[in-house]
Amino acid sequence: RKYLNPLKRINQEIYTYAAGRQREIEELKKVEAFRREFLADVSHELKTPVFAAQGFVHTLLDGAIDDSKVRIKFLKRAAKSLDSLDALIHDLLTLSQIELGETKMHFEHFDIVEMANEVLDQFENKVEKKGLYIGFDQEYNHPIFVYADSEKIYRVLTNLVSNANKYTDEGDIILGFTVSSGGHVTVSVKDTGMGIPPEDLGRVFERFFRVEKSRSKGRKGGTGLGLAIVKHIMEAHNSKVSVISTFGKGSTFSFKLPLSKEEDLDSTDDDEFE
Numbered sequence: 001r002k003y004l005n006p007l008k009r010i011n012q013e014i015y016t017y018a019a020g021r022q023r024e025i026e027e028l029k030k031v032e033a034f035r036r037e038f039l040a041d042v043s044h045e046l047k048t049p050v051f052a053a054q055g056f057v058h059t060l061l062d063g064a065i066d067d068s069k070v071r072i073k074f075l076k077r078a079a080k081s082l083d084s085l086d087a088l089i090h091d092l093l094t095l096s097q098i099e100l101g102e103t104k105m106h107f108e109h110f111d112i113v114e115m116a117n118e119v120l121d122q123f124e125n126k127v128e129k130k131g132l133y134i135g136f137d138q139e140y141n142h143p144i145f146v147y148a149d150s151e152k153i154y155r156v157l158t159n160l161v162s163n164a165n166k167y168t169d170e171g172d173i174i175l176g177f178t179v180s181s182g183g184h185v186t187v188s189v190k191d192t193g194m195g196i197p198p199e200d201l202g203r204v205f206e207r208f209f210r211v212e213k214s215r216s217k218g219r220k221g222g223t224g225l226g227l228a229i230v231k232h233i234m235e236a237h238n239s240k241v242s243v244i245s246t247f248g249k250g251s252t253f254s255f256k257l258p259l260s261k262e263e264d265l266d267s268t269d270d271d272e273f274e
């Protein structure tokens with residue numbers, strides 16, 4: 001064995017220790033930067049609807065309230081801003097709970113085709129009013145059972161379909177399922193909307209990221225948190241959501257879920273004793 005003189009050994013230990021501490025410090029710095037940025041983002045996003053509502057209410061108090069037509073118009077706008085604020089706070093809470101790992105997951109077996117049908121029913125009116133078509137890529141006569149948190153997957157599906165609707169002016173929104181031999185199903189939501197520029201594709205899952213702020217604004221301004229929530233929900237399922245898109249042509253968002261196994265479906269009674 002090679003002899004290492006004691007001084008050299010101590011030197012080496014000090015070096016290893018210092019390198020470890022250095023890494024910890026870098027890590028803490030990153031967390032701190034993230035916190036600071038998050039706080040700045042949140043304050044900025046909260047300000048927008050508060051500022052708007054404030055403006056309408058103060059204008060009313062300054063005299064606009066006497067004109068009955070203006071009164072209704074301004075009250076409606078103030079209410080709309082407060083609704084956005086409510087949605088934003090709700091999404092922020094959801095996101096922070098998931099990020100902190102505080103949301104309990106409730107895994108169960110359910111039919112994803114049935115769930116997608118419910119989502120279609122929920123959106124049909126809204127989508128068709130815009131002159132869009134919404135449906136499946138083929139007929140699904142059989143259930144596809146998956147093992148996941150059904151409430152959260154419902155949220156994922158509604159977020160994706162709602163975005164498809166928001167960012168599509170003509171054409172259709174098509175849902176599909178691809179069952180793979182590995183015991184998974186890939187669920188996809190495809191639209192013929194405005195698509196996402198290639199340079200932004202990697203960023204749409206970041207909180208508050210919007211492709212050209214102005215573009216999303218005129219479109220019933222979402223909270224900019226929808227896809228961040230979707231991403232976290234899929235991570236909590238040890239899965240992920242992905243997107244392919246052609247700018248100007250449309251986008252497809254998809255995510256993968258594990259299929260229920262035959263024996264799990266047969267023994268649903270036993271589950272209650274777990």
Ligand code: ADP
Pocket residue numbers: 163164166167191193194195196204205208209210211212216221222223224225226227228251
């Ligand atoms: P928002 O509340 O703004 O819709 P999201 O987190 O759901 O926030 O989405 C982030 C951004 O990604 C959107 O602002 C939009 O620019 C883009 N985006 C999301 N879904 C689509 C889609 N189906 N087609 C085109 N762009 C999309």
